[in-house]
Amino acid sequence: MHYAQTVLSCWNPDQPEITDLIVRHNPRTLEREPVRKQEVLEVFQGFGNRQAVRAIAKLPEWDGMLVETAVDRTMLAIHWEMQRLSEEFYHGDRVWEILRAAVKTLRKTGFLDKIRITDIGCGIGYTPRLLASRVSAREQGLEFTGVDLNSTLIREATRLAEADRLGCKFFHGDAFSQELAGNIMMSTGVIHHFRGADLEEFLRRHERKETQMFFHFDFQPWFLAPVGSWFFHQLRMRTAIARHDGVLSAARAHTGKTLVGAARQGAPGFASGIYGARIWNTPAPRVFHTLVGIRRPLVEEFRMQLGHRAGRLDELR
Amino acid sequence: MTLLLLYLLALLDGVLCGLRTSMGRNARIGKFWYYARATVRGLLGAQIVSTIALGVLLLVALISPHSGELRIDLEESAGRMLRIFLPYAALVLGSLALRAIPSTDIRSASSVIFLGPLTALRPLVMIVGVGYGISESRLWETRALGLVILTLMLSLEYALNRWMARIQAKQIAKLVPLEHSPKQLIRL
Numbered sequence: 446m447h448y449a450q451t452v453l454s455c456w457n458p459d460q461p462e463i464t465d466l467i468v469r470h471n472p473r474t475l476e477r478e479p480v481r482k483q484e485v486l487e488v489f490q491g492f493g494n495r496q497a498v499r500a501i502a503k504l505p506e507w508d509g510m511l512v513e514t515a516v517d518r519t520m521l522a523i524h525w526e527m528q529r530l531s532e533e534f535y536h537g538d539r540v541w542e543i544l545r546a547a548v549k550t551l552r553k554t555g556f557l558d559k560i561r562i563t564d565i566g567c568g569i570g571y572t573p574r575l576l577a578s579r580v581s582a583r584e585q586g587l588e589f590t591g592v593d594l595n596s597t598l599i600r601e602a603t604r605l606a607e608a609d610r611l612g613c614k615f616f617h618g619d620a621f622s623q624e625l626a627g628n629i630m631m632s633t634g635v636i637h638h639f640r641g642a643d644l645e646e647f648l649r650r651h652e653r654k655e656t657q658m659f660f661h662f663d664f665q666p667w668f669l670a671p672v673g674s675w676f677f678h679q680l681r682m683r684t685a686i687a688r689h690d691g692v693l694s695a696a697r698a699h700t701g702k703t704l705v706g707a708a709r710q711g712a713p714g715f716a717s718g719i720y721g722a723r724i725w726n727t728p729a730p731r732v733f734h735t736l737v738g739i740r741r742p743l744v745e746e747f748r749m750q751l752g753h754r755a756g757r758l759d760e761l762r
Numbered sequence: 763m764t765l766l767l768l769y770l771l772a773l774l775d776g777v778l779c780g781l782r783t784s785m786g787r788n789a790r791i792g793k794f795w796y797y798a799r800a801t802v803r804g805l806l807g808a809q810i811v812s813t814i815a816l817g818v819l820l821l822v823a824l825i826s827p828h829s830g831e832l833r834i835d836l837e838e839s840a841g842r843m844l845r846i847f848l849p850y851a852a853l854v855l856g857s858l859a860l861r862a863i864p865s866t867d868i869r870s871a872s873s874v875i876f877l878g879p880l881t882a883l884r885p886l887v888m889i890v891g892v893g894y895g896i897s898e899s900r901l902w903e904t905r906a907l908g909l910v911i912l913t914l915m916l917s918l919e920y921a922l923n924r925w926m927a928r929i930q931a932k933q934i935a936k937l938v939p940l941e942h943s944p945k946q947l948i949r950l
Binding site: 514517518521522524528534535539542571578597601605608611681724725731732 | 786873
């Protein structure tokens with residue numbers, strides 16, 4: 446659903462999110478790179494997005510560059526707030542509901558090694574930390590890890606995991622690298638950041654021998670999603686950037702058709718489909734849906750392991 | 763009895779304000795003690811507000827030329843306020859009770875459909891409740907007291923929010939220390 450410029454410029458899905466632009470890393474070295482404030486402002490001025498311009502204008506600059514400390518502090522505040530939304534939506538429970546079936550499937554089909562579950566773009570690592578707090582990883586032979594390009598967020602994820610004495614690990618790096626890729630790859634609210642050819646490339650990178658499944662949770666687009674998201678972000682979020690990006694995320698979210706199409710094209714070694722699009726098989730959509738990819742020999746077992754929830758899974762092919 | 767009920771509702775509102783203003787400001791998984799402190803903070807805030815309101819009430823009763831009539835007028839107004847506040851409180855508590863149902867869909871729907879909108883409505887409910895309460899009062903003292911209480915209750919969440927924002931800013935400043943010149947420090 447394109448609200449685009451005709452309704453509200455800040456809901457135009459063609460533009461990036463503020464947090465995509467105020468932090469920049471060298472894709473090869475992962476070193477932080479300075480960001481010129483005016484460049485970021487011009488992007489949103491180009492879209493006539495005054496809400497974004499106002500939010501960015503508040504960030505301090507030094508010699509025209511955004512001050513990294515201020516950006517990092519804002520990012521932490523935003524991610525703390527985002528965790529609150531995840532808690533309110535019981536996101537961890539939803540993730541475990543599907544991961545439990547995934548883990549059982551791997552065990553039933555003879556996977557005896559430790560299963561590494563990698564959260565791509567984990568931020569402050571809410572999902573791996575929650576899973577580590579709920580599930581006996583050692584007993585089940587699981588390893589919960591989170592990977593992000595932002596070193597500040599990874600430091601915070603590690604600090605929080607240590608404070609709660611959780612066994613999960615966090616890494617600053619490329620989630621698809623040899624050392625960090627998991628047997629199960631997952632993400633939350635990340636996949637809509639990849640557009641067009643980048644989406645297919647992102648999914649293509651799952652085609653690694655060790656990766657057996659992937660689960661990408663994201664907003665489900667429908668015409669009321671940006672409205673509901675706006676209302677909720679106004680109520681629950683405090684930082685201007687979080688309020689802006691949260692709503693834009695809902696507007697930018699990919700349809701199930703787009704996701705599945707890209708997965709089948711980019712990662713043909715997996716059978717892909719959407720999980721949990723509708724509430725109790727009614728026409729009412731869930732806020733989040735999940736792009737599921739399973740190695741083909743595992744599909745039937747996975748359906749079995751989902752039990753009564755198997756009805757939530759669309760056709761996998 | 764009517765005033766006691768209003769007092770209890772004010773405490774409940776304080777507790778919820780305390781919780782709301784602390785949410786999203788601590789990213790630990792285990793937050794039992796954090797929320798326990800937030801509850802106490804809200805309760806204390808509501809107690810302070812109630813004590814100030816009681817002080818103003820006593821002062822007005824002392825200086826009012828018709829203190830006997832004032833008591834009856836106050837109780838009647840408080841009774842009318844309860845007609846708005848009690849159903850609202852019941853809706854909030856009912857929505858919270860939905861979270862006891864072991865279904866992620868129902869639990870999260872309780873936020874989206876009930877708690878979120880009810881939170882948004884809180885200031886309006888307070889204004890309507892107090893407005894309706896004092897609308898038929900005969901004495902200016904009752905009307906003034908109602909407005910004082912309304913201002914105090916609306917200020918509670920604002921004050922708690924400011925307090926928590928300061929604590930959060932200090933925590934974040936510790937986690938991301940300044941690595942820049944004093945000039946930048948001023949801007950931050």
